[in-house]
Amino acid sequence: MADDELVERIAVTTGLPTNEATRVIDDVLAWYREPVEDYVRRRHASLQLYGTRNAEAFRVIASELAERAVAAPALTERQLRRIIYG
Incomplete structure (x- = not known):
């Protein structure tokens, strides 16, 4: 509220x-x-929809996370990959 x-x-x-x-x-x-994991999955799916390759998608997502109003912790490409693929 x-x-x-x-x-x-x-x-x-x-x-x-x-x-x-x-x-x-x-x-x-x-x-x-929105939890970081949900954001990462949603953005990755959105970026893939428009043909963005994983390496670029991970850079974009990491950059966006750092700029959120309440910044998420810095995540490595490996951590992002684990969120998406388990």
Whole structure:
């Protein structure tokens, strides 16, 4: 559940009704709560869909993980591979 002050701020600055502001905040928080393993698998599948080879996909994913709002731990290519393939 989103913080009341944050909901009010988003509602006021965007003109959204309070219930919509709450929904948007909850969606954003859920995005950033996604476990690292789920994120890695989802992004790898997405990158493969567009023809990205594993070596490049692993570089992209590692770079993205480092830039997330709450940065994930640095993962090696081997760790990324293990998340994806077990």
